[in-house]
Amino acid sequence: MAISSIQSLTTTWRKCLPAALLLGAFAVVSQPLQAVALDQIAVVVNSDVILASEVQQRMQMLRASKAGKGLAGADLTRAAVDELVTERLQAQYAKENGITVDDATVDRAMESIARQNRMDLRSFQAALQKEGISMTALREQTRRKITADLLRKQLGGGKITVSDREIDDLIASQSQKITAGERYRLQHILITAPNGATIEQVNAARNKAEDLRKRVANGEDFSSVAKQFSDNNAANNGGDLGWQAADALPSSFVRALSLMQVGDISAVVRDQNGFHVLKLLEREGGKRAIAAESRVRHILISTQKYPPAEAKQKIDAIYQQLQTGADFGQLAKANSDDPGSAARGGDLGWAKAGQMVAPFEQAMNAQALNTVSQPFQTQFGWHILEVLERKQADQSADQLREKATSYLGGRKEEEQYKAWLQGLRNGAYIDYRMQGAAPHLQLK
Template identity: 90%
Template sequence: MAINSTQSLMTTWRKCLPAALLMGALVVVSHPLQAEALDQIAVVVNSEVVLYSEVQQRMQMLRASKANKNLAGADLTRAAVDELVTERLQAQYAKENGISVDDAMVDRAMESIARQNRMDMRTFQAALQKAGISMTALREQTRRKITADLLRKQIGGSKVAVSDREVNDLIASQSQKITAGERYRLQHILVTAPNGATIEQVNAARNKAEDLRKRVANGEDFSNVAKQFSDNNAANNGGDLGWQAADALPSSFVRALSLMQVNDISPVVRDQNGFHVLKLLEREGGKRALAAESRVRHILVSTQKYPPAEAKQKIDAIYQQLQTGAEFAQLAKANSDDPGSAARGGDLGWAKAGQMVAAFEQAMNTQALHTVSQPFQTQFGWHVLEVLERKQADQSADQIREKATSYLGGRKEEEQYKAWLQSLRNGAYIDYRMQGAAPNLQLK
């Protein structure tokens, strides 16, 4: 199956061969070798060969890369050979499984490399020729790099799973950085279980703390619960700890606060003094990610349920009723084809940027508060909407979780892909004929 070019793959290839690296390859001419040495076989990979000349060109490019500045001698040779062997194995696997990269995709990648070096293709080709680098060889190397990226996505892309526990653990490990410069106004409940308490005492304290947390999370007044049941000195003040800097709080508190928003109740936090429950009343300082949110209600007339002309007539009639004072919630319950929101009088709750389809979001963002929009169409049908509230919401916690999930997923994909490459090597015939080419260790 031929794979068409995509911007993401072009970006990946540019990472594989950054402009600075290629420029180094253009200006550093490889050491002269005897003609017979260039034609010798460095490695046999199944039924294909890697030549000395290929190894020398790859070593030249590695020397120009800052990431490999400490490589020299046998280590540089092994690194070059390792890359070439891996590319051959990947290309062989791709061919066997019907994965190919078309010439147009390679053309676009080569043009991108030339642009990064601030050259047009004619100048780029002349520079390669002057440096003794074959355009044909570079095109094939580019093709193999793109193929490797396609394989990486195919092998690891859809199989990794990241658990909430893994995300929470990563965030906890970085909580000091996440909360740097922040201050909090907190309420606090403590159920003591100091070091030296018996297992029975610890379990009883934990159960009590969980019960108290459940009560305040379900709406019971935090101050009253703290006054009645908390063991800390601030209990008489309803557990109010006042303003506290993040770097002055116990690390167990900071880990919980890193993902909390104002008015959130923390999970039960354990430390050497016992079990704690926190409520975040206010936050200031640090770097927070604020974004606009709108609370919206709407009425939908589906164009799948009604013919287009009839759907438009129906939404116009509903709009006219709203203009003459009809109650929005009642009309939504009686007429909306969005069953989830219709039961709530059309209420969709709070909507974040990017959560709604484009036409709906545009209407939502431009409509004045407490006014009804004119009918507008999306792929679902015809709508009217009313914006009930707008606010700047703290989305830091969501963004932190998204970044942590993406990081962990990428790391798992990389580990999985490396394991797959190692299995590919283990099943291959590889004959190292060039001195110093054989790896000392397994594939890194």
């Protein structure tokens, strides 16, 4: 692969490097460094020093990367020093806490980068040399970034939580984009509480709307409730608003609809007209994620509870009983080692792709409806399953919530990590000796 410039190479790397390596991990570039007769100390970081030549090299790296775009003069110097100080502090903490990255891990990372550039390691090294980039320096930069990623994961340690309210708020804030091009067939109940209503009137309207929502959510006919209680013109039609385009609906409706699936009833929605309850009857248009789901039940004989040979004998005996007409649900209640599903006759409910472990999902997908599988094994033990139903389901809302959870979790983890880094800096001895190297009291 011909690489015409340092910029093209760094762009390629940024596409290929793992997340841990995407913080400007580019080593010595081809521009000659300013000659330094006697290398000077730029910064002292606890017991380590950062040399002026290192700062100059990092400035060159930043110029060659997107991270350094638009930086010059003192800003570029401070950015380079900031990266180097952060790396030193992370490396010191990692060493003190026994966190190391061995050569084999770095080797795998370098091989991965080379492969994604469609080269073997030898060709990749030759391409680097043509650009004046040191393979040794890139390896050490890669090692530092992997170390930083290990620190980030260790410090996160499963402590990050994201609430349903946070997820709902994020989705609602993006509802106009999420619902672009969609149309809905809706039913609607309105309890008026217009602007100017007294506090008592507003509270009475809210309580009435909440009570009506509970009634329809518990199974009472929406049309009948709307005809009897709704204050809008559609009441006579059972609250049916017909088909409505997302961009023609009030923003409060769109925020609620972005979180709903067909058949759902919204929470009570407030706007300038009062309190609304929506039911989504049909949806079309937009980008939907449609995927197969299976309703399945199973019997598990645990290999944690029984020795392997005994577990296999038990599942085979149960299979023989099923072949002679025994009731699946009763056998599951009496024998299954999955207590949650056993109480329901083995019913696991609706399962979507990726929800079950691979051997179970493969057996589930291959099994004909309403037939009993032969015994098969997973890491939990021996199973027999039966697929009761299959359907094509709209998983857009679930996928949206998963993406929102991942985004919010990542953002919280980043904020937590930055706060930890700032604490690390606050407790460190840092002596900035190079002119213009000291930061403006901010953590990058």
